[in-house]
Amino acid sequence: MAGHIIVGVTGAPVSRRAVDWAIARAVERKQSIELIAVVGGAIGTVGEAEVLGAAQSATQQLLESEAARVSAAGVAVTTKVDSGNPVAKLIEASSGAALLVIGSDYRGPGTGSVRGVHGIRIAAGAKCPVVVVPDTDLATGTGVVVGIDGSSVSEHAIEFAAAEADRLGEPLIAVSAWTPLQTPRNAMEVYPELYLANMQAMTEEVLSLSLAGLSSRYPDLKVVRRAERGHPSQVLGEIAEDARMVVVGTHGRGAIARFLLGSISQEVLSHLPTVTAVVR
Incomplete structure (x- = not known):
């Protein structure tokens, strides 16, 4: 850059x-x-x-x-x-x-x-x-963590994180989190296994699609894929605690939105687990 x-x-x-x-x-x-x-x-x-x-x-x-x-x-x-x-x-x-x-x-x-x-x-x-x-x-810390949600902003975050991981000689830890549909308390104490399996599979597919072609640009880069159940900012924070950097995207747009971050980005910035990069 x-x-x-x-x-x-x-x-x-x-x-x-x-x-x-x-x-x-x-x-x-x-x-x-x-x-x-x-x-x-x-x-x-x-x-x-x-x-x-x-x-x-x-x-x-x-x-x-x-x-x-x-x-x-x-x-x-x-x-x-x-x-x-x-x-x-x-x-x-x-x-x-x-x-x-x-x-x-x-x-x-x-x-x-x-x-x-x-x-x-x-x-x-x-x-x-x-x-x-x-x-x-x-x-201390190992790896560059990047949050992925399949959006165009996420693509920019991936490119930035991959370049940083390659520069540092660290693995790229690609994280995508999924959260079960929220229901009133006790309404869904046990989710159907098929539903949970499909949510996991869909999240893994998002990771695969988002990372496609990365190896051709960074042939020596080790990529670790993490599709995890949980709230995205909490999942990112926990994984990034032991990392060199975490990269997130922001969906801010226009004159009014320019002082607003996506909720996940804002939550990560409010409780910095490590050096944090915000990419538009």
């Missing part, structure tokens, strides 16, 4: 993890990096200009420090300090980029609330794939 990687930089500790992740990818894909930080909250009140100027100066120093680390890795880097709404500014910056990387302060179950809404809106509105890096140790 040609082009440059944009990294949204903040003062949060996870921002450094996001930059590190982008550096590793840029080195392997021979891409450049643009570090962007947005100073938000200005409303034009009297005396605000001095505060804004000081904030922009401090932010520029932060970017220069991070840029030095990027340059040390042999990656071409530029920096930009902007002001305004961080969500809108990063969405705007994503136009023409190969990838947008942001951090999340999510540290796993039981760690309390996180500032996740901005990440969800950015992922929904961005013009390029978005990678969200959680504030957790990413050193």
